[in-house]
Amino acid sequence: MELLIFYPLAAFTVLLALGVVFNNSPIGSAVSLIAMMLGLSGIFIVLHAHFLAVLQIIIYAGAIMVLFMFVIMLLNLKGDDKAWKIRERNLYLSIMTGVMVLLALYKMIDKVLDTTFGEGADVPDTFGTTVAVGTSLFTEYVLPFEIASILLLAAMVGAVVLAKTKVD
Amino acid sequence: MEPITAPIIDFTSLAPVLVLSVFAMMVLLVDLFIGRNKSVLVFISLVGLLCAAVSAFAKGTEIPVSSFNGAYIVDRLSIFFTMIFCMSSALAILLAVEYNKREGIRVGEYYSLILFCTVGMIVLASATDLIMIFLGIEIVSICLYVLAGIRRTDPKSNEAALKYFLLGAFATGFLLYGMTLLYGTTGSVKLATIAQLLNSGEVLAQPLMLLGVVLLVIGFGFKVAAVPFHMWAPDVYQGAPTPVTAFMAVGPKAAAFAAFYRLFAEGIPELAPTWQMTLSIVAVFSMFFGNLGAIMQTNIKRLLAFSSVSHVGYILIAVIAKDTLGSASLMFYMLSYAFMIFGIFGIIIILGRKGHENLELEHYSGLGFKHPLLALCMTMFMLSLGGMPPLAGFVAKFYIFQAALNEGFLWLVIIAVLNSAISFYYYLKVIVFMYMKEPIGEFKISLTPITLFVVAVGIIGTLELGIFPGPIIFLAQY
Amino acid sequence: MLEQYLGVAILMAISCAIAIGMVTATTLLGPKRSFPDKDEPFECGESQIVSPYQRFSVKFYLVAVLFILFDIEAVFLFPWAVLYQRLGWFGLIEMIVFLLILGVGLMYVWVRGGLDWE
Numbered sequence: 130m131e132l133l134i135f136y137p138l139a140a141f142t143v144l145l146a147l148g149v150v151f152n153n154s155p156i157g158s159a160v161s162l163i164a165m166m167l168g169l170s171g172i173f174i175v176l177h178a179h180f181l182a183v184l185q186i187i188i189y190a191g192a193i194m195v196l197f198m199f200v201i202m203l204l205n206l207k208g209d210d211k212a213w214k215i216r217e218r219n220l221y222l223s224i225m226t227g228v229m230v231l232l233a234l235y236k237m238i239d240k241v242l243d244t245t246f247g248e249g250a251d252v253p254d255t256f257g258t259t260v261a262v263g264t265s266l267f268t269e270y271v272l273p274f275e276i277a278s279i280l281l282l283a284a285m286v287g288a289v290v291l292a293k294t295k296v297d
Numbered sequence: 298m299e300p301i302t303a304p305i306i307d308f309t310s311l312a313p314v315l316v317l318s319v320f321a322m323m324v325l326l327v328d329l330f331i332g333r334n335k336s337v338l339v340f341i342s343l344v345g346l347l348c349a350a351v352s353a354f355a356k357g358t359e360i361p362v363s364s365f366n367g368a369y370i371v372d373r374l375s376i377f378f379t380m381i382f383c384m385s386s387a388l389a390i391l392l393a394v395e396y397n398k399r400e401g402i403r404v405g406e407y408y409s410l411i412l413f414c415t416v417g418m419i420v421l422a423s424a425t426d427l428i429m430i431f432l433g434i435e436i437v438s439i440c441l442y443v444l445a446g447i448r449r450t451d452p453k454s455n456e457a458a459l460k461y462f463l464l465g466a467f468a469t470g471f472l473l474y475g476m477t478l479l480y481g482t483t484g485s486v487k488l489a490t491i492a493q494l495l496n497s498g499e500v501l502a503q504p505l506m507l508l509g510v511v512l513l514v515i516g517f518g519f520k521v522a523a524v525p526f527h528m529w530a531p532d533v534y535q536g537a538p539t540p541v542t543a544f545m546a547v548g549p550k551a552a553a554f555a556a557f558y559r560l561f562a563e564g565i566p567e568l569a570p571t572w573q574m575t576l577s578i579v580a581v582f583s584m585f586f587g588n589l590g591a592i593m594q595t596n597i598k599r600l601l602a603f604s605s606v607s608h609v610g611y612i613l614i615a616v617i618a619k620d621t622l623g624s625a626s627l628m629f630y631m632l633s634y635a636f637m638i639f640g641i642f643g644i645i646i647i648l649g650r651k652g653h654e655n656l657e658l659e660h661y662s663g664l665g666f667k668h669p670l671l672a673l674c675m676t677m678f679m680l681s682l683g684g685m686p687p688l689a690g691f692v693a694k695f696y697i698f699q700a701a702l703n704e705g706f707l708w709l710v711i712i713a714v715l716n717s718a719i720s721f722y723y724y725l726k727v728i729v730f731m732y733m734k735e736p737i738g739e740f741k742i743s744l745t746p747i748t749l750f751v752v753a754v755g756i757i758g759t760l761e762l763g764i765f766p767g768p769i770i771f772l773a774q775y
Numbered sequence: 776m777l778e779q780y781l782g783v784a785i786l787m788a789i790s791c792a793i794a795i796g797m798v799t800a801t802t803l804l805g806p807k808r809s810f811p812d813k814d815e816p817f818e819c820g821e822s823q824i825v826s827p828y829q830r831f832s833v834k835f836y837l838v839a840v841l842f843i844l845f846d847i848e849a850v851f852l853f854p855w856a857v858l859y860q861r862l863g864w865f866g867l868i869e870m871i872v873f874l875l876i877l878g879v880g881l882m883y884v885w886v887r888g889g890l891d892w893e
Contacts, residue, residue: 263854
């Protein structure tokens, strides 16, 4: 039953991810990205991570996409975005790198196919609920939680230093 | 609704982080209410760094102590590195005092960002948990992106910030993916648990784990600028304001190496045969490409960037050697490297003046006749970087090679020695310029006391560690 | 466990149905008498046909970044709000420390003028 939901969702997400890469206009890419985030959040739900699924929508599909849109508007690519200019020298390098990455991936998949994966652990229904996440956040992971606030503070300072138009 | 029991919070372990965070916020807020004179910020920052350095010993002699469910550790490595961080941040602040005044960088956030960065570095050196390592790396990186671009009107500085940010963010992605795979195959983010599971052979899907390790190598490789992930280093080093470049080359790099060492030598030592091979290749490439790249440079900051890439190669050997001697040699190397780099950048700052930074090698021609003392200092730093006895660089390299030999990496040592020989070519080139070429134009240098003080600290450190390395080696090892 | 989501699924289905239904209903049922003035979206004001590619001011960017940062901060409040009775004093203290650190950030941004438009 879960697989029946998972596969269409995963296919939808991968398709939209491809849409992000192959879309011609940056706005189109961004919109595909939003939809992809929704797909991802669906996958989180299938994986019992409810709280994460909601965060995915609030933070990524909401806040971060707004920022993406602003940056796209700010850069204001007019027409230049229609075709990626590929320099010849870089083309050969890219092809070489691509082939190498493909080989490495092939080797990896080849190896992984031989491994036996254990039966997935049984996850209780309350596994990814807000209560469960909160409990571990405020007890076991209290240090990362407080350190994260320092990170946010540093990011705030950085944003103001770099983007405030008149700093003197 | 049964209550949840409170976690045990070990404040003494956390002391340096707490102290420094408080001081950083203080600097941030004080800056809002003072005028254009930022000297009081310098003072608060230095006091904060001193307090943090002292509070690192809050645990006394009962180390190593693990706290927060094995997420944070106070041990020899973390205390020693905390000392290096506090010192390098203090020197970076001192270097910036006169430089910022000269170049008209009137941004008080400079000081608070350096302090926040130091908080991140201490977290990084003490973290024994993937989440903490990630948070530490992010704090350090975000502060550095901003610091690199803090000279907002200078296109070079903007370029540096943007390049560093894009590549750094990309590298963070790799790092995070690697951590995810490690977590996915072991079910734990604690290094100790991961090591234990690996040891008892309970890890399913080893290939996935290996893929995770490879991604971690890529991520850390970017952060420490090892070949082939070093492309950002020359541009960023060149474009960032000089004190920031010096800071970047020492503190954050040392922090990344501390986490690198901890993750690989303490988290996944069972997989050593695999990652030792990978890292050896990265180390050899770093040494060769760093040195070859440096030979062709005419800009001193770019030259030092490539030279630091080759030094990353040597330091990686310490990570590969991974036993006690490996960590001790890593600490010693980073300390001596800090002295050398801050000394050199101090001289670079002195040689510049407002609007003319004089960064080309030809600007150094004839320095030996006009300012013999400065030239002598520069010569000593250059020789020390190359590894000439009896200077710090020699002892540091010697120590790393010894660690590698103990683990049976003779071939790696031979390559490293060969590379040291190559590196003398460009270090000597600087010296040749200073002593054997006629000066082009007049020297108008800015001999300012605080910057001179930093150079003096560098010289004293380089000589001390070269001639009497005993006490520091003892501290590092026991 | 997926049965729990039945409600969510039904809600989404109904809202989609209403949205699509409205549009179809208006196209099918609505009177279609068109003349040039009516086809204009607005009868006066700015010219309606302009390029959508307007360059935005960098000020928007700062607002967006700050929005994200405070959004992430707010997200941490959810699990605490759900749990605060069970967490007791230490949870409150943890949260106060967290908010104080970000309060410093807010104060910085405020005094520095990061929230001013001009």
